Amino acid sequence: MKTIGMIGIGMMGHGIATNIARHGHPMVLLDHPGNQPLDNLLAAGAATAASPAALARAVEVVILCVTGTPEVEDVLFRPDGVIAGLRPG
Numbered sequence: 001m002k003t004i005g006m007i008g009i010g011m012m013g014h015g016i017a018t019n020i021a022r023h024g025h026p027m028v029l030l031d032h033p034g035n036q037p038l039d040n041l042l043a044a045g046a047a048t049a050a051s052p053a054a055l056a057r058a059v060e061v062v063i064l065c066v067t068g069t070p071e072v073e074d075v076l077f078r079p080d081g082v083i084a085g086l087r088p089g
Contacts, residue, residue, distance in 0.1 A: 031048040
């Protein structure tokens with residue numbers, strides 16, 4: 001199974017992450033103060049990453065569940081963003 005990375009574990013993202021974990025996928029979640037409580041996801045085996053780049057380096061698929069375009073651009077393009085952590089292929 002592919003390792004899934006999730007950025008945005010708010011109201012909607014938490015439900016998505018819960019369903020992914022329920023189906024047995026290894027997961028890495030971006031540690032962020034806006035997250036809903038992660039206890040059940042961590043208990044299911046999810047790990048956390050301190051930056052979007054670190055998350056991208058650790059996974060094969062990245063799912064974003066953030067508020068809007070400015071947040072998407074920030075998480076992708078900032079110096080420690082997803083783009084900086086993508087692996088070849």
